[in-house]
Amino acid sequence: VLLDRLARILPAQALLVGDAMDACQTGEAVGAHRPRFVLRPGSTEEVAACLAACDAARQPLVVHGGRTGLSGAHRVLEGEGVLSLERMVGLGPVDPGTATVPASAGTTLQAVQEAADAAGFVFGVDIGARGTATIGGNVATNAGGIRVLRHGMFRAQVAGLEAVLADGSVLDGLRGLVKDNSGYDLNQLFIGSEGTLGVVTRVLLRLHPKPVAEANALVAVPSFRSAIDLMARLRAAVGEALSAIELLTPEVFDGAIDLLGQPRPVAARALFYVLAEVQAMRADDTSARFEACLMAALEDGEALDAALSQSPREFHALWALRHACGDVVRARGTAAVGGDLSLPIGRMEDFLRAARRSLFALDPATEFLVFGHLGDGNLHYVVATAEGPAAMERIHHLAALHGGSVSAEHGIGLDKKPWLHLTRSDAEIATMRRLKAALDPNAILNRGRIFDPIPVPAT
Numbered sequence: 380v381l382l383d384r385l386a387r388i389l390p391a392q393a394l395l396v397g398d399a400m401d402a403c404q405t406g407e408a409v410g411a412h413r414p415r416f417v418l419r420p421g422s423t424e425e426v427a428a429c430l431a432a433c434d435a436a437r438q439p440l441v442v443h444g445g446r447t448g449l450s451g452a453h454r455v456l457e458g459e460g461v462l463s464l465e466r467m468v469g470l471g472p473v474d475p476g477t478a479t480v481p482a483s484a485g486t487t488l489q490a491v492q493e494a495a496d497a498a499g500f501v502f503g504v505d506i507g508a509r510g511t512a513t514i515g516g517n518v519a520t521n522a523g524g525i526r527v528l529r530h531g532m533f534r535a536q537v538a539g540l541e542a543v544l545a546d547g548s549v550l551d552g553l554r555g556l557v558k559d560n561s562g563y564d565l566n567q568l569f570i571g572s573e574g575t576l577g578v579v580t581r582v583l584l585r586l587h588p589k590p591v592a593e594a595n596a597l598v599a600v601p602s603f604r605s606a607i608d609l610m611a612r613l614r615a616a617v618g619e620a621l622s623a624i625e626l627l628t629p630e631v632f633d634g635a636i637d638l639l640g641q642p643r644p645v646a647a648r649a650l651f652y653v654l655a656e657v658q659a660m661r662a663d664d665t666s667a668r669f670e671a672c673l674m675a676a677l678e679d680g681e682a683l684d685a686a687l688s689q690s691p692r693e694f695h696a697l698w699a700l701r702h703a704c705g706d707v708v709r710a711r712g713t714a715a716v717g718g719d720l721s722l723p724i725g726r727m728e729d730f731l732r733a734a735r736r737s738l739f740a741l742d743p744a745t746e747f748l749v750f751g752h753l754g755d756g757n758l759h760y761v762v763a764t765a766e767g768p769a770a771m772e773r774i775h776h777l778a779a780l781h782g783g784s785v786s787a788e789h790g791i792g793l794d795k796k797p798w799l800h801l802t803r804s805d806a807e808i809a810t811m812r813r814l815k816a817a818l819d820p821n822a823i824l825n826r827g828r829i830f831d832p833i834p835v836p837a838t
């Protein structure tokens with residue numbers, strides 16, 4: 380009966396069942412369950428009608444964007460249907476006056492970046508999965524990436540959004556008003572809620588002026604303390620122009636060099652490597668101050684060696700090293716576990732020391748690979764060990780013990796659910812569950828992601 384109703388809502392190619400669903404669409408490639416069906420609505424109205432029909436039938440759904448999420452949230456659970464935004468693509472014109480662009484939820488991040496570039500702007504978020512990850516998925520996960528220091532998380536890029544609730548109600552928050560204190564800001568509910576509160580269908584995105592000049596440098600530092608001091612020194616020298624500051628441990632740095640077959644940009648072997656970037660917004664002496672600051676750090680012994688990019692080719696080659704870090708850790712394959720977490724910057728070093736000690740006590744053959752966004756206190760890690768589950772348990776407890784979060788930017792999804800309670804209080808989790816019950820009383824949307832919903836009374 381439900382399928383008949385859905386077939387009346389959607390055109391033929393937008394409702395897939397049986398063999399019409401491919402393994403990639405259904406996520407079976409990663410061991411998920413086969414969904415009952417795949418819905419591919421092409422408009423907000425179709426999303427609303429599909430949700431209303433599924434809600435009435437108590438049919439659970441999982442929302443799919445580009446399926447690049449790293450917390451298992453898009454994995455299909457038994458009995459679920461898939462609601463995919465893949466047909467809802469497209470951008471409206473860039474408005475240079477307000478520096479905004481409207482995007483349909485299934486549009487890729489890269490398409491937004493390219494449209495911004497063509498109109499003389501930049502988009503504030505960049506992540507490795509830019510070619511596949513969608514704007515709806517970026518909103519739902521509050522994606523971060525390499526330029527959070529400069530432009531903030533995805534939340535800061537959202538000037539307005541449209542979302543559909545489980546019962547089919549459409550919330551049009553696309554007005555894009557800078558000031559609007561007429562009641563609750565409902566848009567915020569959907570950012571970072573991993574598809575549990577509603578389906579994001581359209582987003583009004585903020586754009587930023589293009590920098591007039593940019594430079595980066597790879598710096599070998601003798602200690603974690605030196606990395607922090609270098610960051611403070613750079614901030615004092617170039618202020619807001621410091622647009623990224625990334626951390627690499629030697630194992631990951633060496634792995635990236637091997638993977639890319641590049642010459643080492645710095646000769647010194649060090650305990651940590653820092654990739655720093657500055658972006659000047661006007662023709663000024665930012666690059667000269669950046670260089671002078673690095674020279675001073677070298678003279679003071681805060682840096683052991685530094686390679687400053689002298690051309691766009693060198694600039695991109697340094698970033699390529701950083702971008703290869705993900706491939707280095709992913710190459711450890713299924714023999715490894717990993718994730719991301721955040722910490723107060725002042726406690727990152729203690730955490731790393733404690734984590735190493737604890738992981739090697741568990742398994743002396745452990746390989747602990749770490750890199751991340753130093754400026755945001757965000758570490759990405761992979762632990763290659765035969766003791767994967769116990770290692771994850773230890774890492775998350777240590778992150779919480781050091782005042783951190785078990786998820787910095789990848790979300791909780793299904794995979795990190797057991798550890799949510801370590802960084803969010805009972806009262807906070809209870810409030811999240813009450814919000815879920817209020818907006819999706821039948822718990823049809825992304826059920827069981829982040830936390831288990833309040834049980835739905837049988838009808």
Ligand SMILES: Cc1cc2nc3c(=O)[nH]c(=O)nc-3n(C[C@H](O)[C@H](O)[C@H](O)COP(=O)(O)OP(=O)(O)OC[C@H]3O[C@@H](n4cnc5c(N)ncnc54)[C@H](O)[C@@H]3O)c2cc1C
Nearest residue numbers: 444445446447448452507513515516517519522523574579
């Ligand atoms: C190589 C690589 C690099 C990455 N780098 C980063 C990084 O630097 N920073 C970072 O933050 N993440 C990173 N990620 C993770 C991932 O790309 C982001 O989480 C991204 O925002 C997910 O977008 P998606 O469209 O693929 O969403 P999906 O994976 O399809 O879904 C993610 C979650 O959002 C929900 N969702 C998707 N679309 C909607 C919608 N329209 N409405 C409501 N809910 C929706 C899903 O149900 C799910 O809960 C990386 C991933 C890869 C593979």
